[in-house]
Amino acid sequence: MTRVAIVGCGGVGRKRAAALGDARLVACVDVVEEHARELAAQMPGARGVSDWRAVVDARDVEVVIVATPNDLLVPIAEAAIAAGKHVLVEKPGARTVSEIDRLITAAGQGRPLVRVGFNHRYHPALVRARDLCGSGAVGDLMFVRGRYGHGGRVGYEREWRADPLRSGGGELIDQGVHLIDLARVFLGDFPVVLGSTHTYFWRMPVDDNAFMLLETARGQAAWLHVSCTEWKNLFSLEIYGRVGKLALDGLGGSYGPERLVYYKMLPQMGPPETTGFEFPAGDASWELEMNDFLADIRLGREPRPGLREGIRTLEIVEMIYRSSGYPRP
Secondary structure (H helix, E strand, O other), rough: EEEEEEEOOOHHHHHOOOOOOOOEEEEEEEEOOOHHHHHHOOOOOOEOOOOHHHHHOOOOOOOOOOOOOHHHHHHHHHHHHHOOEEEEEEEOOOOHHHHHHHHHHHHOOOOOOEEOOOOHHOOHHHHHHHHHHHHHOOOEEEEEEEEEEEOOOOHHHHHHHHHHHHHHHOOHHHHHHHHHHHHHHHHHOOOOOEEEOOOOOOOOOOOOOEEEEEOOOOEEEEEEEEEEEOOOOOEEEEEEEEOOOEEEOOOOHOOOOOEEEEOOOOOOOOOOOEEEOOOOOOOOOHHHHHHHHHHHHHHHHOOOOEEHHHHHHHHHHHHHHHHHOOOOO
């Protein structure tokens, strides 16, 4: 059984610990050692400590999951790679392109393996949408339209995400990278990148809204908006093809039930034939993603998404921040 250490025992770290599949948690790390010990106490045989260096060098650790604030993603992942550990580093993988370049250099020719944690790819509605697109159900894709947002919380402007040195940016690098990644899944690469970032509400030096228009070499467009002034949590992704449309809404929990509607164009056009899918079983994306990574390790295959996908997403983020005059860390 693959032995895993988790560095960062906040909300994401706890989700990872609960979704390890066939792996076994042997170590938990957090700067607040009590948090690490609390999580370790839920996992028989796991230990909780505050020093990540001791864990990434430990002989009983084969995989390191890095679920920390963005400024620590690369230093910890880099040390784990140097110690010969496979690494799952949470999105965005780094604060900047130059930082994620360091991981590409460290990982070398694919030993050890590094996966970037874009768990949204594994939500059931997204999996079904990819299957429908692959089957030709909506025809050649024309464009996608995506919205993703939340409403923040009291004191949000004082959290680490509001500190540009720790986060590398605001809403664009937080939720925006998920929409960029999903748009690339369906449409491919975007040589044309336009966008702007704004801070409308929160008193913080990072963006609370970002707007993007991305285009492929074929002219297919992705029109994306991310926001932490949404007030009511929202996820919406629409995928438009020449003979049909897919509309995805919700991620479960506070984002509402996860649903997918397939609109099939009829020969006479007019109102389309409509088929709805609901996914009430809960969010299995974390476990599905981990199972894929364990299979990567077992088969020695390149993880997807890996560092190559991570760096392209960050290149798009940097282009938009630079065009908005946003300083980089």
